[in-house]
Structures are given as structure tokens and as C-alpha cells.
Amino acid sequence: MIDAVGEGVDSSRIGQDVLAMTRFGGYSSAVCAPAGAVVPRPAGMSAQIGAAIPVNYLTAWMMLRVMGRVEAGDRVMIHSAAGGVGLASIDLCRAAGAEMWGSASPGKHAFIQERGVQHPLDSRADQWPDQKVDLILDAIGGASWGRGLDQLRAGGRLVCFGLSSGSSGDRPSKWAQLQAAMAIPWLRTTPVALINNNQGVLGVNMGHLWDEGDRVTAWLATLLTWWEDGRIKPHVHAAVPFAEAAEAHRILHRRENIGKVVLVP
Ligand SMILES: NC(=O)c1ccc[n+]([C@@H]2O[C@H](COP(=O)([O-])OP(=O)(O)OC[C@H]3O[C@@H](n4cnc5c(N)ncnc54)[C@H](OP(=O)(O)O)[C@@H]3O)[C@@H](O)[C@H]2O)c1
CATH class of the missing domain: 3.40.50.720 (NAD(P)-binding Rossmann-like Domain)
Known part of the structure; x- marks a missing residue:
């Protein structure tokens, strides 16, 4: 969810549920992303499913x-x-x-x-x-x-x-x-x-695609329409609390996961 916006960004976006790619530092309770790289999370999509989409x-x-x-x-x-x-x-x-x-x-x-x-x-x-x-x-x-x-x-x-x-x-x-x-x-x-x-x-x-942000954001927007019409089915294997992040990595390391392992607050 957007809790603050930078100068020149529409403040009515505050409170909106969104998805974004982050360059690094995604393991965090708050991240800062360029406004153009942030797209609304569709109604009915959980935060966990949203987290399973961008990188994959x-x-x-x-x-x-x-x-x-x-x-x-x-x-x-x-x-x-x-x-x-x-x-x-x-x-x-x-x-x-x-x-x-x-x-x-x-x-x-x-x-x-x-x-x-x-x-x-x-x-x-x-x-x-x-x-x-x-x-x-x-x-x-x-x-x-x-x-x-x-x-x-x-x-x-x-x-x-x-x-x-x-x-x-x-x-x-x-x-x-x-x-x-x-x-x-x-x-x-x-x-x-x-x-x-x-x-x-x-x-x-x-x-290495950060200079192509507009193209990547357009692909993400298309993918969200594909989710809405059921063409893509992101799958979450496990939602692991931040406090147990090491266990999330162990799941990946043991090659146990089917689909995404997400960290949750
Ligand atoms: N270039 C990019 O932009 C980009 C973006 C995203 C991910 N990646 C890379 O793509 C790969 C897959 O990412 P992912 O997020 O899909 O990973 P993932 O969900 O953790 O799946 C990885 C799977 O790879 C298989 N695997 C085969 N050999 C392995 C080995 N030596 N060590 C660990 N796993 C091995 C395992 O499945 P089985 O046991 O079923 O064979 C494992 O569960 C990773 O190497 C990641 O770094 C690259």
C-alpha cells in the first residue's frame, strides 16, 4: 500500500494497494519506488499473489x-x-x-x-x-x-x-x-x-532493465489483465514471517518449493 508520495506525484494515490519491482532492498516493511514503476494491485488479488508476480x-x-x-x-x-x-x-x-x-x-x-x-x-x-x-x-x-x-x-x-x-x-x-x-x-x-x-x-x-522502466511497467500492466481473465495463475508455496526469513531461504535451498516463497510481516 502507498503510504507516502514524492513531490509532483498525485497524492490521491496514498492508500492504494500496488505492485512494483524494487531494485534491491525488497526485504523491508517500507520501500521507495519510482512512481512510473508502481501499478495498482487489481481488486481481488491478495498481497501474496501480487508479490508472486513481478520478478517471476x-x-x-x-x-x-x-x-x-x-x-x-x-x-x-x-x-x-x-x-x-x-x-x-x-x-x-x-x-x-x-x-x-x-x-x-x-x-x-x-x-x-x-x-x-x-x-x-x-x-x-x-x-x-x-x-x-x-x-x-x-x-x-x-x-x-x-x-x-x-x-x-x-x-x-x-x-x-x-x-x-x-x-x-x-x-x-x-x-x-x-x-x-x-x-x-x-x-x-x-x-x-x-x-x-x-x-x-x-x-x-x-x-539490468532499469533504463527500460516504461516498457517493463507496460508488460506488468498487461500481465495483471491476464491474471484477471485467468490466463496466468501465480502460485505461492509458502508465506513465511519476516522473523523467520532464514527458513524461507532454507525452503529454496532444499529445492522444496513449487512456485513462490513470500515473506510476510
Ligand atoms: N536473469 C534474471 O533476470 C533472473 C530473474 C529471476 C530468476 N533468475 C534465476 O532463475 C533461476 C530460477 O529462479 P526462481 O525464482 O524460479 O527459483 P526457485 O523458485 O527457487 O526455483 C529454483 C529451482 O531450480 C531447480 N534447481 C536445479 N538445480 C538447482 C541447483 N543447483 N540449486 C538450486 N536449485 C536448482 C530446483 O528445482 P527442482 O529440484 O525441481 O529441479 C529449484 O527448486 C535462479 O537461478 C534465479 O537466480 C534470473
Whole structure:
């Protein structure tokens, strides 16, 4: 809810329930955001569902609609399909009429199938589709990107947006990060190789889109209309009090969550 506005901003907005992307510092009882980046939360949407939308769905929107240009009938492989970004990607692929392969731990397969994934794959067993695909969304990184290049059909696009393979064990590990970095197929993604293979490699980092605020806000406004007509279904796995924020991180770390883990006051 807006509790104060800056100079020149319409003061009648005070008291309005809203959504906004924050650059950093989102773990806070009060945040300051540019007025243009703040959109009204639709009537009937809870604060928790609202919190599950911006990062997850805007990342999926950038990958699938702005850059990946998913179309009806496209074959899409979604890594980490049961995570926050994964479920958002499933919603956008289902809306486009794409065929989906989704990798997740086996206990999450029933959920992603119910959301529309036709071909669940076991992420713990490193399973891949039995045919080549048009689009791959991959935040695992490292060797997975090389494997993904082998899996693309002509015209296919690999979207790189994270490096989960650099995280292992209970603590941040420079060694795991180094291993993941060394496994990146640096030499396979040259312009000449992409020409010869009819492939594209795309990268997405929402944290570097702050100069495109108007575009991003317009995507968010569209996504909220999609929520109103039932095309997207944000899912909250757990709402954890601020005082137990460490437990919220443990849920993520143990790879237990299906969808978003939100912090609540
Ligand atoms: N570039 C961007 O702008 C951007 C924006 C948002 C998120 N991201 C990145 O996208 C990834 C997914 O984000 P999210 O919010 O959807 O995360 P999330 O909800 O926590 O889901 C992550 C899932 O990834 C799977 N996974 C596979 N290998 C993993 C590993 N080594 N460590 C941890 N998890 C692993 C796990 O699912 P299974 O056990 O089911 O396989 C895990 O539950 C993260 O790497 C995040 O940093 C990037």
C-alpha cells in the first residue's frame, strides 16, 4: 500500500494497494519506488499473489514474448519448471499454445502436468527431451548450456538467465562457481557457429532493465489483465514471517518449493 508520495506525484494515490519491482532492498516493511514503476494491485488479488508476480512473470515475459517469441506449436524445454520463474513460463507457453517439456524433481511432476506441461522430465536424473526443440529456458547454466545447444532444432533459441549449477552444498562455494563457469561452452557460441547451426543464444537479466522502466511497467500492466481473465495463475508455496526469513531461504535451498516463497510481516 502507498503510504507516502514524492513531490509532483498525485497524492490521491496514498492508500492504494500496488505492485512494483524494487531494485534491491525488497526485504523491508517500507520501500521507495519510482512512481512510473508502481501499478495498482487489481481488486481481488491478495498481497501474496501480487508479490508472486513481478520478478517471476516479467522474467518469463522477457524470455518468451520479447526475445524468444514463442508461438503456437513451438516445442519448449523449461528447466526448473516448478520454480517461480518456471511456473510463470508454463503459464505463458500454455497461453501461446506451445508444447512443453519441463524438468523438475519428481515430486513436483503432478503439479506441472496439471499446469499444462505435457512431458515432465526428472531434473535429478538430468533427463532431456527425446526430440529437438525450438526454445530452451535455462538458469542451470554451465554444462547444461552446452547440452542445450545440442538439443536445438534449426531456428532454435537457447535463453540463458542464471547459473544454479554454481550453487551446491549449504554455503556459497567459490569452487562450485568456478566449476560451473569452466563448464560454460564459451567457444561454441561464436557468431560463425551460430550462423552454421541456425541457432540463437539469448540472455536475460531483469536487474539490468532499469533504463527500460516504461516498457517493463507496460508488460506488468498487461500481465495483471491476464491474471484477471485467468490466463496466468501465480502460485505461492509458502508465506513465511519476516522473523523467520532464514527458513524461507532454507525452503529454496532444499529445492522444496513449487512456485513462490513470500515473506510476510
Ligand atoms: N536473469 C534474471 O533476470 C533472473 C530473474 C529471476 C530468476 N533468475 C534465476 O532463475 C533461476 C530460477 O529462479 P526462481 O525464482 O524460479 O527459483 P526457485 O523458485 O527457487 O526455483 C529454483 C529451482 O531450480 C531447480 N534447481 C536445479 N538445480 C538447482 C541447483 N543447483 N540449486 C538450486 N536449485 C536448482 C530446483 O528445482 P527442482 O529440484 O525441481 O529441479 C529449484 O527448486 C535462479 O537461478 C534465479 O537466480 C534470473
